[in-house]
Amino acid sequence: MSADAARLRFEYEWEPGEGVRSPELAATWCRLEIWVGSDCVSRVDDRESGSNRRSLYCSLYPLAEWIAYNWWLIQADVRPTALHPHRWSFSQLRSDQAHKHTWLRHHNLRAAGDGFLWPNVTIVPEGGHTRIVWVADDDPPIAWPSHFTTSGESLVDGGTVRRALAELVESVLTRLAERGITDSTLLREWRANDELSDDEREFCLATARLGFDPYSTAPEFAEELVRVSEQFQGELFGEFLDAVDPALLGPGADWVVASLADIRSTTTLPADDRISEVRAAVDRVAANGAPRPWTIGYHQAASAREALELDRTQPVMPEHLMTIVPSTEVESALQGLGGSSERHAPTLVLGASARIDTTKRFAAARALWHFAAQPAREAFLLTPTRTDVRKIERAFAAELLAPATGIREQLGREPATATDDDLDAAADHYGVSPLLIRHQVENQLLEA
Numbered sequence: 255m256s257a258d259a260a261r262l263r264f265e266y267e268w269e270p271g272e273g274v275r276s277p278e279l280a281a282t283w284c285r286l287e288i289w290v291g292s293d294c295v296s297r298v299d300d301r302e303s304g305s306n307r308r309s310l311y312c313s314l315y316p317l318a319e320w321i322a323y324n325w326w327l328i329q330a331d332v333r334p335t336a337l338h339p340h341r342w343s344f345s346q347l348r349s350d351q352a353h354k355h356t357w358l359r360h361h362n363l364r365a366a367g368d369g370f371l372w373p374n375v376t377i378v379p380e381g382g383h384t385r386i387v388w389v390a391d392d393d394p395p396i397a398w399p400s401h402f403t404t405s406g407e408s409l410v411d412g413g414t415v416r417r418a419l420a421e422l423v424e425s426v427l428t429r430l431a432e433r434g435i436t437d438s439t440l441l442r443e444w445r446a447n448d449e450l451s452d453d454e455r456e457f458c459l460a461t462a463r464l465g466f467d468p469y470s471t472a473p474e475f476a477e478e479l480v481r482v483s484e485q486f487q488g489e490l491f492g493e494f495l496d497a498v499d500p501a502l503l504g505p506g507a508d509w510v511v512a513s514l515a516d517i518r519s520t521t522t523l524p525a526d527d528r529i530s531e532v533r534a535a536v537d538r539v540a541a542n543g544a545p546r547p548w549t550i551g552y553h554q555a556a557s558a559r560e561a562l563e564l565d566r567t568q569p570v571m572p573e574h575l576m577t578i579v580p581s582t583e584v585e586s587a588l589q590g591l592g593g594s595s596e597r598h599a600p601t602l603v604l605g606a607s608a609r610i611d612t613t614k615r616f617a618a619a620r621a622l623w624h625f626a627a628q629p630a631r632e633a634f635l636l637t638p639t640r641t642d643v644r645k646i647e648r649a650f651a652a653e654l655l656a657p658a659t660g661i662r663e664q665l666g667r668e669p670a671t672a673t674d675d676d677l678d679a680a681a682d683h684y685g686v687s688p689l690l691i692r693h694q695v696e697n698q699l700l701e702a
Contacts, residue, residue, distance in 0.1 A: 260291025260408045262377075262386060262418040265313060268429065278440070279313040281433040286310055288363075288373060288628075290408045295388040299398045306403065315440065316368035318426035321419045322443040327360040329416060333359060333379045333465050334642035336587075339407055342376040343389045353442050362642035373402045377415065381642035383547070384415040385475060402535075409546070460634050463495035464503075482507040486514070489554050490633050497587040497637035509584040513591040513603040514633055518581055520595040526574040528562065529600055529625060530618070535561035536626040547642045551623070552648030552698075558626065558654055566660035569684050572651075573618040575601040576625065586638075592621045593633035600625040612687040619651035656684040656691060658698035669699040 271273040271280030287298040287309045294308045321328070334342065334357055344364040345356035363375040374389040387407040394401035422689040423444055430438055450458065458468035460479060471479075483491060485507050498506040535557040539550065561569040564570055577595065581603045592602045602621045604614060617636055624634045624647065637644070664671050664680040672695065674688070 260410050261289075262410055263289040264418060265289065269311065270508070271313065273437065274313070274654070275316075276313075276433055278315045278430065278438055281316075281435055282314040282429050282683065283386070284312065284314055286314065288375065289610075290370075290386050290406070291387070292408065293388075293404065293406050293408070295375055295386075295402075295404060295406070296356045297402065297404050297528075299403050301402045302399060303594060305572055307566045310373075310400075312370045313368070314422065314429075315438075316366045316370060317363065317372065318423045318592075319364070319440045319443070320366035322440055323429070323467075324360045324448055325419075326458045326468050328377055328419065329379060330459045330462040330540065331357070331360065331465050332381070332639050332641050333357065334376075335380055335644075336497075336638040337456050339387045341383065342353075342378065342387045344374045344376075345389075355448065360467070371398065371400065378411070379412055381407045382638060383642055384412040385409055386415070394648070394693075397481065441503055442449055453495050460495055461493065464498075464500045466500065478503055480655050486510055486633075490635065493635040493637055494588075496639050497635065499585050499587060502585050505584045506588060509581075509588060509590060510635075513581060514593060514594070516581070516594040516603055517633070518596050519567075520577055520579055520599070521596065522577045522600050524574060524576050529575050529622075531561045532622065533626045533629055536623070547645040548649035548697075551646040551651075552653045552658075554623070554627065555650045555653035556648075556657070558622075558650075559657065566657045567663055567683075568660075570654060572622045572654065575609050575622055576602050576618060578614070579603045579620065581605055584646075588635060588637065590617050590621060590622055590636035591633060592636070610689075612681075612685065613629050615655065615685060616651055616687070620647050622654070623647045623650040627668050652690055652694055655686050656694055658694050660684075661669065661694055662699055663692060669695045 266284040269283045269285055271283030274280035274283060285297060296310055297306065297308050298310055299306050304342065322584055341355070341360070342672065343363075344358055344362045346352065347358055350353070358376065361376050363372045363377075366372050374391065376387045376683055378385050388402075388405060390403050390405045391401035419433060427441055427444065430436070430441070437608070457476070457479075461468040461471050461485065464479075465595060482503055486494075490510070493505065494510060537675070538556045539554045539557050541663070542567070559570065577599055579601060582605065588605065590604045592600065595601045602618060602622075604617055620636055628634065628648075637650075661680050662669060664683055665676050667676065677688050677695070678689045681691045
């Protein structure tokens with residue numbers, strides 16, 4: 255994966271659009287290269303000429319129009335992060351599960367269409383960063399005159415991505431104006447975004463976080479969203495929007511409100527009262543300058559284990575550092591809700607999906623990170639999304655429960671040669687799932 259210092263760049267030179275009938279397409283005809291850092295994602299093999307080149311000849315108008323129509327979703331829809339990036343390919347729309355991947359039309363450049371073959375590039379926000387994934391056309395149809403040849407992914411600063419996309423739209427609008435085209439659909443859509451009030455912008459972002467186009471939202475759904483927004487606000491509301499099933503917006507909000515009441519009224523105190531020591535340990539780890547969000551979580555977990563006087567092979571039970579309140583869950587995406595009781599005790603409400611001890615323990619470890627790293631927050635949700643904060647949270651949980659160095663010692667052999675039985679034995683030792691052990695091995699020990 256490319257370094258997160260990479261930038262998204264569109265490099266183009268205007269070309270004569272001879273023979274192109276549409277005025278907008280002809281005016282914005284160009285030779286285009288698309289780069290992510292040092293990777294050219296627009297590299298193509300041309301069948302007719304037998305050449306490999308970095309550019310494609312196209313009109314920028316459809317791409318600019320796609321950006322304008324999907325502007326809010328590109329900024330705020332983090333829901334696709336719950337899917338592994340290997341599924342971020344436009345080809346998923348031809349699969350048996352195509353209905354689950356309609357989101358790609360709002361995040362993948364190939365959806366710009368209009369008769370042009372765009373690179374299979376998916377853009378998904380992950381908080382402060384944006385992940386860009388590009389996929390080669392490994393088995394292109396014989397009818398295609400060319401196909402894209404590179405694959406990769408990069409974590410890029412979200413602000414630079416938005417600026418690159420906005421600059422492309424503005425450049426296309428300038429080009430249209432120079433050619434006397436002053437009333438395009440693109441201009442009307444882009445200016446409509448610019449002219450929104452602050453409240454309208456907040457509504458657009460909230461709707462996009464639910465995975466919907468703000469301009470295509472049914473009035474009754476908009477009313478329900480406004481009603482829910484009056485029940486709780488701030489970061490908690492944002493986390494809720496990022497995960498809740500839109501069809502369960504009302505029941506989901508009712509579950510959050512009821513769970514908050516359960517937390518406040520809980521009188522049980524945790525079995526282990528060392529939460530303040532964990533907070534101090536986490537606070538000692540500087541969050542700035544880490545090359546990847548998850549490395550922060552790894553370092554914070556190591557500091558927390560030291561505060562709890564655990565060596566790398568000792569199991570830990572984070573559920574003892576908080577009060578666990580069972581609950582029926584409204585839907586699986588709302589995996590838990592944490593907050594402080596009236597007695598100032600860290601308390602976590604868990605849904606039915608966390609009945610298995612290993613699942614419960616991992617959820618408790620994730621919640622412990624929030625209690626330790628975000629002590630000023632009144633409440634937080636555990637969800638399946640993979641934003642920057644969630645990556646820190648999950649990395650902390652994994653490393654707290656089963657440190658990579660401890661796993662290496664438990665395996666008793668080189669990680670690359672470890673069998674499923676070896677991984678299962680390590681999982682039993684730490685009281686976690688084999689999947690967590692495999693994740694630690696693949697993401698820390700095999701990459702070391």
